[in-house]
Amino acid sequence: MTDPSSPAVPVTPGALDGVRVLDLSRVLAGPWCTQTLADLGAEVVKVERPPAAGPGGHPGGDDTRGWGPPFLKDRAGRDTAEAAYFLGVNRNKRSVTIDIARPEGQDLVRRLAAGCDVVVENYKVGDMARYGLDAASLRALWPRLVYCSITGYGQTGPYRDRAGYDYAVQGLGGLMSVTGERDDLPGGGPQKVGVAVADLFTGMYATVAILAALRHRDATGQGQAIDMALLDTQVAMLANLGANYLVTGQAPRRAGNAHQNIVPYQVFEVADGHLILAVGNDGQFERFCDVAGCPELARDPRYASNAGRVRHREALVPLLAARLRQRSRNDWLAALELAKVPCGPINDLAEVFADPQVQARGMVAQLAHPHADALALVASPMKLSATPVQLRRAPPLLGQHTDEVLAEIGVDAEGLRLLRQRGVIGPQASVT
Numbered sequence: 001m002t003d004p005s006s007p008a009v010p011v012t013p014g015a016l017d018g019v020r021v022l023d024l025s026r027v028l029a030g031p032w033c034t035q036t037l038a039d040l041g042a043e044v045v046k047v048e049r050p051p052a053a054g055p056g057g058h059p060g061g062d063d064t065r066g067w068g069p070p071f072l073k074d075r076a077g078r079d080t081a082e083a084a085y086f087l088g089v090n091r092n093k094r095s096v097t098i099d100i101a102r103p104e105g106q107d108l109v110r111r112l113a114a115g116c117d118v119v120v121e122n123y124k125v126g127d128m129a130r131y132g133l134d135a136a137s138l139r140a141l142w143p144r145l146v147y148c149s150i151t152g153y154g155q156t157g158p159y160r161d162r163a164g165y166d167y168a169v170q171g172l173g174g175l176m177s178v179t180g181e182r183d184d185l186p187g188g189g190p191q192k193v194g195v196a197v198a199d200l201f202t203g204m205y206a207t208v209a210i211l212a213a214l215r216h217r218d219a220t221g222q223g224q225a226i227d228m229a230l231l232d233t234q235v236a237m238l239a240n241l242g243a244n245y246l247v248t249g250q251a252p253r254r255a256g257n258a259h260q261n262i263v264p265y266q267v268f269e270v271a272d273g274h275l276i277l278a279v280g281n282d283g284q285f286e287r288f289c290d291v292a293g294c295p296e297l298a299r300d301p302r303y304a305s306n307a308g309r310v311r312h313r314e315a316l317v318p319l320l321a322a323r324l325r326q327r328s329r330n331d332w333l334a335a336l337e338l339a340k341v342p343c344g345p346i347n348d349l350a351e352v353f354a355d356p357q358v359q360a361r362g363m364v365a366q367l368a369h370p371h372a373d374a375l376a377l378v379a380s381p382m383k384l385s386a387t388p389v390q391l392r393r394a395p396p397l398l399g400q401h402t403d404e405v406l407a408e409i410g411v412d413a414e415g416l417r418l419l420r421q422r423g424v425i426g427p428q429a430s431v432t
Contacts, residue, residue, distance in 0.1 A: 014041015015387040019214065022113050023047065023093065024100070024121035024133075026062040028166070028196055029150050029230065031089040032203030034120050037210065038092030039380045039389045045112060045405055046090065048398060050097040050426030060097060060426055061398040062086060074371045082371065087395045091367065091377060094393070094401035097426030104424045106131050111409045113138050113145065117217075118210055122150040125160045135225035145223040146213040148206055154229035164230045166196035173198065173234030178241055181256040188254065202233040263309035263316060264288075267346065268324040275329050277320075278342040282306060287339045292323045369394040370429075397429040 019042040023034040026048070038044040051060030059066060059081075068083035096112075099105040110133070113119055119138060121128055128134040128149075135147035149155060152164010170176050170192050180191035206228045217223045235242065241252045241260060252260050257276075259265035264279050279285045282305055286298040297303050297319065302312045309316055324332065329345060336343040345351075352358055365379040380389040402425055403416055411419070419425045 012390075013387065014039075014390055015384060016040040016042040017387075019043070019118065020116040021045070021118040021120065022109070022116040024109070024119065024123070024128075025150065026122065027064055028089060028199040029202040029206070029228075030120050030122040031062070031064075032200055033148070033150070033206040033210070034093065035089050035091060036203070036207045036380075036382075037118070039382065039391070041387065041390065042118075044093040045116075045401075046093045046095050046396065047098050047100065047109060047112070048095055048426075050099050050399070050423065053423060061095075062090070064089070065398065072369065072371055072375065075373065080371045082369075082395070082397070087375065088378065090395040091391060092393050093396055094405055095396035095399055095429075096402045096405045097399035098402075099424050100131055100133065102422075102424050104419065104422065106133060108406065108409075108411075108419075108424070109133055110138070110141070112405070114142060115409065116145070117214065117223075118146045118148065120148045120150070120206070120210075124163065125151055125155055139223060139225065143222055144217055146210055146217060146226065147223065148210055148213075148226040148228060150202060150206055150228045150230075152230045154232060155227045159231070166198045166230065167192055169198040169230040169234050173231050174238055174242075175234060178238075178252050178254055178260075180254045182254050185256065188256075190254070197237070198230045198234045201237050202228055202230050205233050205236075258313070258317075261310065262306060263313045264320055266317075268321055270324050270327060270329045270332055272328045274346055275324075275332055276344045276346060277324070277336075278344070280342060284341050285309070288336065288341045291335050291339050291341065292320070294319070294323060365391050367391055367394040370397055370400070399426045400429040402426065403428055 016037060019037070021034055021037050021042050021044045023030065023044050023046040025031055025034065031046075034044050034046070046062075048061040049058065052058040064086040065081060065083055067085040069079070070084045071079040072082040072084065072087060074080050098108050100109055109131075113133075121133075129137070135149065139145050139147055151160070152169060153159035153162055170179075171190070175197070176190040176192055179193060181188040183189060206226065209226045209228065213224050213226060244250075244252055244260065257267035262280060264277050264285075266277065267274050268277055277288070279288055282298075285303070285306075286295075289295050289298040297316070301308065303309050303316055333343055333345065347355065353364060358364075363379050363381070365377050366374045367377060369375040375394055377391070379391070382389050406416060406419075406425070416425070420427065
């Protein structure tokens with residue numbers, strides 16, 4: 001029976017309607033992948049750690065449930081146990097608490113996997129094999145299964161046994177060597193990106209790999225194992241900068257808010273703040289110079305082409321900076337947009353979510369939650385015409401759907417009672 005506090009909203013079939021996913025992941029990369037699959041219509045069951053008995057025991061669940069503040073406020077304005085971090089990456093899922101370190105828990109996971117198309121896990125290399133829940137073990141039973149493992153460094157190589165963290169991977173994988181102000185300027189030095197991009201990109205690449213594997217499975221009848229690593233993704237997402245190095249043998253350095261290959265493409269100070277100028281081609285540069293009252297710069301052979309502007313950036317940028325400081329941000333934005341020169345403000349998140357374009361695109365969604373009448377979440381950016389993304393379920397409470405999901409694989413009320421008594425599954429979530 002579906003929990004009435006978090007009903008599945010009747011919707012038209014999604015693109016992945018009928019695909020069942022067993023989510024054994026936690027924190028960010030794995031949950032980001034499975035939330036994306038769920039948004040596209042897949043049914044996702046998230047297996048979480050049960051609370052440990054006794055004082056000082058682990059509270060159970062995905063660690064991010066406790067990564068606050070901020071926490072969701074209940075109807076009385078009090079903090080709940082639901083951290084915003086967890087809420088942001090776990091909608092459209094059902095939560096089941098199972099202790100997979102116990103043989104009975106491993107048996108439950110196998111029974112759940114038997115009815116699934118996809119398994120996603122992000123345990124350390126070797127952990128799932130010790131539990132008999134690795135790709136080889138499960139795919140020996142169900143060859144059609146697509147099994148995706150997400151780790152810091154992959155299933156092979158000298159770093160395979162290391163724990164992987166986004167911050168460390170941003171450093172090791174080169175991103176921090178090209179992020180931050182130039183070393184010779186005030187504030188220079190390495191900086192991480194403001195969000196966990198190695199985790200998020202790995203989750204997205206994992207989603208793409210899973211969809212490709214499902215396509216192959218549907219064509220051949222055979223599933224496969226997918227080995228995703230944060231470090232691999234971080235190296236891949238260096239993109240043009242990685243290509244620059246491989247072509248030249250010279251490692252790119254930090255350039256602050258400037259672009260390594262395009263000029264002018266950076267933040268500039270204006271009379272009342274800052275703006276981004278993103279000139280992508282020579283025609284745009286000519287139009288910018290007209291708006292800025294310096295058309296002669298576009299005709300100067302040093303600056304007429306992007307290659308010339310890159311080579312002579314040290315001379316050109318100060319000339320442009322002096323011009324830009326003479327007018328206000330809104331004045332520049334209006335004039336440059338009219339001239340079709342790419343530019344933009346630097347918004348904080350309050351300004352982002354108040355922006356009329358963000359609002360028009362529906363990038364905030366509201367869902368009823370057991371603890372709140374209206375939970376605001378960042379919506380999916382995927383806009384599909386025939387199978388639109390649907391937000392069917394609020395992020396679940398810990399173990400909210402344990403009884404419901406285990407009943408679907410044949411565990412009766414007495415079986416649930418015995419499993420709880422032995423600590424194999426956690427208590428039923430209290431829904432207010």
